[in-house]
Amino acid sequence: MIFSNIKMALVSLKVSKMRSFLTMLGIIIGVMQIIVLIGLGQGIKQDITNEITQLGSNILIVISGKVQNSQGGFNPSAAIGASTLTEADLTALKKLPDIVGVTPIGIMTAVPSAGNNQAQGAMVLAIEPSFFEFTKTYNLTAGRLFTQSENDQYAKTVVLGKDACAALFPNEEAVNVLGKTVTISKVDFTVVGTVETAQTNSLMGGGNTSIGLVAIPFKTAKSINPNTQIFRIGLKASDNADVKVVAKEVQAKLQELHGADDTTVFTQNDLLKVVDNVLGLITKAIVGLASISLLVGGIGIMNIMLVAVMERTREIGLRKAVGASGSHILTQFLTESVILSLLGGIVGVGLAAVVSFVVKKQFDLSIIVNVQSIIIAMGFSVAVGIIFGIAPATKAARKNPIEALRYE
Amino acid sequence: MPILRLENINKSYNQDTPTAFQALKNVSFSVEPGEFISIMGPSGSGKSTLLNIIGILDVADTGSYQLNGVEITSLGKSRLPAIRRKEIGFIFQTFNLLPRLSVFQNVQMPLMYSRVQSNKQKDRVDELLGLVKLTQRRNYLPTKLSGGEKQRVAIARALANNPSIILADEPTGNLDSKSGREIMEALAELNRQGRTILLVTHDQNIADFAQRHFFMADGVLTEGGQKS
Numbered sequence: 001m002i003f004s005n006i007k008m009a010l011v012s013l014k015v016s017k018m019r020s021f022l023t024m025l026g027i028i029i030g031v032m033q034i035i036v037l038i039g040l041g042q043g044i045k046q047d048i049t050n051e052i053t054q055l056g057s058n059i060l061i062v063i064s065g066k067v068q069n070s071q072g073g074f075n076p077s078a079a080i081g082a083s084t085l086t087e088a089d090l091t092a093l094k095k096l097p098d099i100v101g102v103t104p105i106g107i108m109t110a111v112p113s114a115g116n117n118q119a120q121g122a123m124v125l126a127i128e129p130s131f132f133e134f135t136k137t138y139n140l141t142a143g144r145l146f147t148q149s150e151n152d153q154y155a156k157t158v159v160l161g162k163d164a165c166a167a168l169f170p171n172e173e174a175v176n177v178l179g180k181t182v183t184i185s186k187v188d189f190t191v192v193g194t195v196e197t198a199q200t201n202s203l204m205g206g207g208n209t210s211i212g213l214v215a216i217p218f219k220t221a222k223s224i225n226p227n228t229q230i231f232r233i234g235l236k237a238s239d240n241a242d243v244k245v246v247a248k249e250v251q252a253k254l255q256e257l258h259g260a261d262d263t264t265v266f267t268q269n270d271l272l273k274v275v276d277n278v279l280g281l282i283t284k285a286i287v288g289l290a291s292i293s294l295l296v297g298g299i300g301i302m303n304i305m306l307v308a309v310m311e312r313t314r315e316i317g318l319r320k321a322v323g324a325s326g327s328h329i330l331t332q333f334l335t336e337s338v339i340l341s342l343l344g345g346i347v348g349v350g351l352a353a354v355v356s357f358v359v360k361k362q363f364d365l366s367i368i369v370n371v372q373s374i375i376i377a378m379g380f381s382v383a384v385g386i387i388f389g390i391a392p393a394t395k396a397a398r399k400n401p402i403e404a405l406r407y408e
Numbered sequence: 409m410p411i412l413r414l415e416n417i418n419k420s421y422n423q424d425t426p427t428a429f430q431a432l433k434n435v436s437f438s439v440e441p442g443e444f445i446s447i448m449g450p451s452g453s454g455k456s457t458l459l460n461i462i463g464i465l466d467v468a469d470t471g472s473y474q475l476n477g478v479e480i481t482s483l484g485k486s487r488l489p490a491i492r493r494k495e496i497g498f499i500f501q502t503f504n505l506l507p508r509l510s511v512f513q514n515v516q517m518p519l520m521y522s523r524v525q526s527n528k529q530k531d532r533v534d535e536l537l538g539l540v541k542l543t544q545r546r547n548y549l550p551t552k553l554s555g556g557e558k559q560r561v562a563i564a565r566a567l568a569n570n571p572s573i574i575l576a577d578e579p580t581g582n583l584d585s586k587s588g589r590e591i592m593e594a595l596a597e598l599n600r601q602g603r604t605i606l607l608v609t610h611d612q613n614i615a616d617f618a619q620r621h622f623f624m625a626d627g628v629l630t631e632g633g634q635k636s
């Protein structure tokens with residue numbers, strides 16, 4: 001019976017192909033949106049997660065401000081404002097027994113220039129060479145990184161990221177940029193190396209900072225502008241230490257030094273959790289929005305099914321005359337609406353595959369289309385078929401056979 | 409035991425309104441197995457109303473209706489489709505074939521509702537199509553058939569579940585006289601094989617195929633061969 005119902009439904013849908021297609025459109029778009037948007041969320045999450053995992057599980061990041069609100073939620077605005085991290089903190093943290101490495105990350109507000117070219121929007125990082133050990137996401141493309149002794153001697157050397165390099169020295173090969181001069185805050189720096197990275201840098205709290213990266217030795221920066229702030233502190237715990245415990249120690253030490261609990265210490269796990277929280281929320285919102293097109297699609301299905309029930313009044317009467325019960329008729333029309341929305345769902349999945357492919361190619365975004373999101377989307381479309389098919393199917397099932405047979 | 413027995417059946421339309429109309433008035437009659445019965449009468453006299461009640465598509469207001477000993481009027485509504493499926497075969501004036509289904513699928517439909525196994529369905533449909541001499545038209549759509557052929561498909565469909573009685577409401581009404589006679593000969597042949605048939609018609613020549621004749625006027629049924 002189920003099988004013949006499905007066959008019947010396909011026959012009915014085939015009779016009015018255009019109408020069936022237009023009816024499915026809402027479902028097609030809704031399902032496509034759900035799959036692509038969930039896929040996008042998953043893709044972003046995976047990228048960020050990969051990068052965070054690359055940091056190593058023994059890396060801790062200290063940022064100024066309390067990012068965790070009282071409910072344990074994420075409060076990104078707390079990270080904005082003047083930093084309370086100082087060089088005294090660095091020295092003190094270095095002395096903690098479980099800490100084997102400390103690196104400061106500062107930011108200089110300056111627009112680097114070379115000749116007439118400016119690197120607008122580039123981020124001038126004041127860092128120590130150990131920074132590059134903390135984050136392995138940078139690849140040297142030419143030259144070298146600056147050294148610890150250069151830092152100690154206030155050397156005026158600079159490492160450029162790919163985009164900063166392109167802005168300052170258009171049409172130049174990376175190798176040819178080495179030895180050239182970049183002016184930052186009216187001071188001339190010599191380019192010693194260029195780096196590139198495909199990934200965002202979570203030490204900087206997300207954003208595509210690597211692209212416009214301009215890195216100078218921390219001490220040099222401090223000597224040029226004594227107000228250079230420490231924006232982040234990267235810490236490396238010893239291999240056999242429990243990072244959770246170390247994070248508490250660091251937090252306690254900073255509270256003691258600052259006389260206030262005004263910093264946040266992130267472990268790899270914390271960062272992963274934050275990413276999970278934020279992207280989970282975004283995904284929920286997105287799915288909610290996409291459900292609206294499913295809703296619209298569902299109303300379309302209901303509308304068309306009501307028309308179909310009307311048009312096929314005589315058929316309903318006849319079926320009842322040969323012995324169909326109300327529930328036979330109900331099942332028949334319900335099957336039809338579910339098939340309609342399920343077909344829409346299948347086409348939507350196909351379309352999602354195409355869209356994801358194009359987005360991946362064109363915008364270099366990772367979209368993860370997995371079985372789970374396909375199942376969710378298909379589940380949604382079946383549910384829409386049932387929910388919006390019930391009313392028309394009930395109407396069909398309740399038709400009086402005599403009147404139905406008389407219907408012209 | 410009669411196949412069906414009606415006693416004092418009354419049926420009104422639009423009851424308790426100004427347009428109230430009594431279509432059946434104290435109708436009583438019974439049908440024995442193997443009988444071929446005709447009901448004649450002018451338009452609007454209540455013939456179809458009676459046939460619908462016998463076919464359990466409608467229910468009487470008062471009176472008793474027994475089908476194979478079962479009191480239909482005392483059954484709950486949900487029980488009726490199963491009885492209709494098993495006991496009744498309808499043939500309509502307008503054939504009422506489903507246009508999107510093939511000849512085979514149209515005949516198959518009552519079997520699907522009776523949950524007959526699908527391989528048995530196929531055998532049964534082929535047997536029925538042989539009976540009405542439409543094996544050649546098995547996969548045609550109804551639109552490709554002549555009126556007589558359509559009505560033969562309808563006869564095959566009515567026989568599918570081997571019902572106790574065939575109810576034919578003006579089966580020749582939409583046919584020319586030649587096809588009409590062919591259909592009646594087919595019904596007569598079925599009757600000779602033991603089928604019980606109840607026929608409603610305007611046409612005396614058609615009614616003559618039956619053995620027992622009833623006349624309906626203004627909702628009153630009387631036995632006897634009155635001419636219309």
Ligand SMILES: Nc1ncnc2c1ncn2[C@@H]1O[C@H](COP(=O)(O)OP(=O)(O)OP(=O)(O)O)[C@@H](O)[C@H]1O
Binds near residue numbers: 422429453454
């Ligand atoms: N659903 C209905 N509502 C109101 N009146 C109805 C309804 N069905 C039938 N009637 C009336 O009941 C009377 C009997 O109708 P019925 O269809 O039984 O006549 P009939 O003898 O079959 O006529 P015909 O030979 O034209 O088919 C008619 O006057 C008709 O108008």
Ligand SMILES: [Mg+2]
Binds near residue numbers: 577
């Ligand atoms: Mg009639």
